[in-house]
Amino acid sequence: MKYLRLLAILLPLSIPSMAEELQQVSPGDWQISVALGYGTLENPRAKTEDITTYVLPSWYYYGDRFYVENFTLGYSLYENDWLSVDLQGQLNDDGIFFEYDGVGKLLLADILGFTPIRVPVARPGQVIEPPPAVERKISYMAGLSATWYTPAFDLTTGVFHDVTGVHNGYEWQLSFRKALGWSWGALGLEAGGIYKNADLVDYYYNVRPEEFGRPIRLKPLEAATNWYVKAVLNVPITDSLTFVTTLKHTQLGKSIRDSVLIDADDYFAGFVGVSYSF
Template structure:
């Protein structure tokens, strides 16, 4: 279940499309529950050192858009202002950093397997036994305000602020994105680029290795706030009223300072999914 939850949260688009009379199966009619399931292949690279990547052959989705409120998988929103070219929403969603520690059971591992010490093999002290605290990081749910404006020919610029309302780390995120969708070979293609600012409290909670979690003395490394960048491409090709071909691929570049932390082994990661979608 956590694998599917993580895939949904990491692959959902920034902009949701709710249109009243659209017949394409990939778009959502207002006041109608839209459920679908995609069979194919996809997953998330895990940038945490020693953690496994996550893959899945199935990706379900459920969404509902009413006149004011909506849910889209695990995002919940309420529309404050909505026009064809501008909106302001109250919005809640999961923070994606927590999934890196939940998706493959990393809470069962000890820091000797997931920290980087600067050598090929960590030096273990000879004393035994060693009592360590497992690396455990909780998921947090973020809530805030999101807004977007159509600046030119279906080019949308959006901004959002999310704060931890579950008091896991009491941190916040700021998001800026630009996106555009256009018709291509009888389907709909999309491209999105953006930046996400994560404050120091959020970064420190997820990516600091505590002394009780490590059998080696780590060099002091103070984490700071981080700005991650991403680029996403997607394509939907309708086959019928019930079936479509779906493809989405996203690459996230981690902040250079964050990528040098003890827990991270990559400066970026991919997430994506491709397959045949059945729309109920």
């Protein structure tokens, strides 16, 4: 399960494509790839280990209107040479930080550095159970996405709401993309921001009274905007083999950085290796 959660972060970076393929696809196009190399995902949560992988599969399929890009599902509502509008579903990445490292292994008391004098004193023969583990579920988001195509860059925006009933929050995403191609390979660049509303932020990054092991009143967290930059470099070796390097850096929003569950202002995800396409 750890590996599957890492895929949700790394897979959007990993599909090998030439520059012209980054701009457009044709109905019926599909590809399955397996990359061998080194991938890592930093976890901004306090006292959690980063996760690494050496094998990274990826896949896509584009029909007349329906398409699949790894864990992203989409349906094209409208498309012309300069604009496309899609119904789209995608995993929410916040939940991955709480799932992949093993639910039940991290106690909030350890995060906060509680000392023994702050917990109840046990009477002889009494056993005091530790505070519950910090548990959050992964959610799946769905909504409308639109992309405006220009000669200089592609502008994509979308609003996605939790359709799994985990937190009932929403995200607003905005990104700029640029594809550069040469005779020897292709480079994809992307920069953008993701606004996460208060319901989403509070669910994932606020603590629960029961997680303290003692009564406490907590203030709800406010909305936050994460900013990121991403790069994907593909260098074909043969018709089936491609050298791929990917990197994504995310700057966390203020209310997320202020959470007691978080001890980092940002995090990296990346992979370098050789991909074989079927």
